[in-house]
Amino acid sequence: MLPSSYPSFQILLVDDEPAWLRSLALTLKSTAGLNNLVTCEDSREVMTLLEAGGIGLVLLDLTMPHLSGEELLKKIAEHHPEIATIVVSGLNQLETAVRCMKLGAFDYFIKTDEEDRIVGGVLRAVRMLEMQRDYREMSSRLVSGELRHPEAFADIVTADRGMLAIFSYLEAVAKSPQPLLITGESGAGKELLARAAHTLSGCRGKLVTVNVAGLDDSVFADTLFGHLRGAFTGAEAVRKGMVEEAADGTLFLDEIGDLSIASQVKLLRLLQEGEYFPLGSDQPKRIKARVIVATHQNLAAKETAGAFRRDLYFRLRTHQIQVPPLRERKGDLPLLLDHFLTEASQALEKKKPTPPKGLAQFLATYSFPGNVRELRAMVYDAVSVHRDRMLSMESFVKAVERAQGEVPPAAAPVPRQNPFAGFDELPTFAEAASFLVQEALERAGGNQTLAGRLLGISQPALNKRLKMMRNQQG
Known part of the structure; x- marks a missing residue:
């Protein structure tokens, strides 16, 4: 994002030559879109400008009256270490460049360098400062939560x-x-x-x-x-x-x-x-x-x-x-159900129906390959055919059964795991049935109607099975 003022912090251009300042500012605006610029011709005003805040990067000439660029470089590094400084000087001397880098300059350029080199260095500094600010912001937000x-x-x-x-x-x-x-x-x-x-x-x-x-x-x-x-x-x-x-x-x-x-x-x-x-x-x-x-x-x-x-x-x-995916945040199912019921009833100009008890538990047994979008479609379909005060669960059951019955043509069938692998002796039919009943009840949160649906039997048949299991245990 490049907002109307870019970057978000100001770039201070310091030089005692007004013509050079105008030329540099125009270059940065036209070729790099950097327009959040401040110029300064008097080196004595730089520290006051920095104290006011808002400046993140300084482009600094070395040879200036009153305060030299090297003196300013030392002051900026001492009092504002968070501000990056780039030296843009008329001096093409290796020793001077090395000395400036040791004093903390981010980069060093000669005024006679090609514009692309100077602009590229400024953009590198801007990106570095942006990433530092992103990191500090992320750390602060994630810690507070x-x-x-x-x-x-x-x-x-x-x-x-x-x-x-x-x-x-x-x-x-x-x-x-x-x-x-x-x-x-x-x-x-x-x-x-x-x-x-x-x-x-x-x-x-x-x-x-x-x-x-x-x-x-x-x-x-x-x-x-x-x-x-x-x-x-x-x-x-x-x-x-x-x-x-x-x-x-x-x-x-x-x-x-x-x-x-x-x-x-x-x-x-x-x-x-x-x-x-x-x-x-x-x-x-x-x-x-x-x-x-x-x-x-x-x-x-x-x-x-x-x-x-x-x-x-x-x-x-x-x-x-x-x-x-939705299957990893099933605690959201009741919230999403209520939200989509409200949305669908308003869109279809119907009174908001009451969801049947156990609907969220039933949906929690489904993997929702289509995620929230699939749940929304299910709710809209159920509300569109809704007639009574209580929403019917049948629409959801049929939707899940249809989805589970559809095997993508490119997908290989998933091998079924044998729950009895590793056992020396196979369980009896009664023991296997008892295991299935207990597993269904656990997945259904104790809801017998829902557990019966998972097993493919009616609630009375499941209740009869449970009584038989209790008699056998007694």
Whole structure:
């Protein structure tokens, strides 16, 4: 993200030559998008400016009247060690450069160096300072564990400790300009977390979402970067790309694991250089959006297999969160059920039904391969056919049975484990039946109706079986 003032801290340019200050400021603004600049022609004013706060980086000349650059370098290192200093001097002397580096300078450049070298050094310092601030912010947030902006997560229904830890992490990294990678299974809520990160970032622009799955290289480039008129056959007008649409906001690229290698190269350049070329243009544009990417695929495995570029993978995972699937946070089922019942009844203009006792326990026995999205679909289907005050459990039972009966054609059947492997003697039918009954009751939390459904028998039949077991034990 490059907000209207970038970086978030000020860069102080110190030189007694006004023409050089204007030239350096213009170069940093036009080529690197660095516009949060302060200039100073009198070296005696530098420490007062630093005391006022807000400055993170100083570009310092050495040869100045009153206070020399070396004297200032010592003072800054002593009184403001958190501020980085780059020397940009007219002196091309190795001894001077070494002395400045020993005094704590982050880098040393000669005024006659190429602009790209100086700008590159300034950008390296900016990124280093941003990462230091990200680290301090993350440490502070994760230690406290308290959410400062819980309203940003209002659309995510959860009381799971793992999810709340993700919220704290998102709060810590939301203002970072570095990419954010969100991984997790389909339907787990990756886009909701991307929206929360955008809200927390405080950027003025909008959230622009692009699903890159199925986009070939040319369509990907045109979608993201746009084109000029006449760039290719059919390009009759200028078209802005999604990167430009997301200016001062967030660009969310979903299903990033499906990108071709050629498209990965383009995305890497966008992230690495901070610039892109619209199709048909030889003039680069700078990215002014924070980039968030998401995938349900295992990028580490794809990188190992050579299907995903290593340099891009490590660039994307600067900040990373793994969204847990619903089966790992089943304590959220009652909350989600109530939320979706309210949502569905309002959408379908019906009175909110009362869920049957044991419904959450029954759903807890199901693995939910479609995660929260699948649960939402189940609830909407049940409410759409609902007639009485009490919601019927049959709709959910049939949905689970259908899902469990569907075997993906590419998936190999999972071998069933033998619960009696390793025993010298097989149990009797009565002993095996007793084991199944106890296991079903345990999974159903003692609910006989639910346990009967798990066993494929009615509640009266299960009750009869339990009486027989008690008589046998007696």
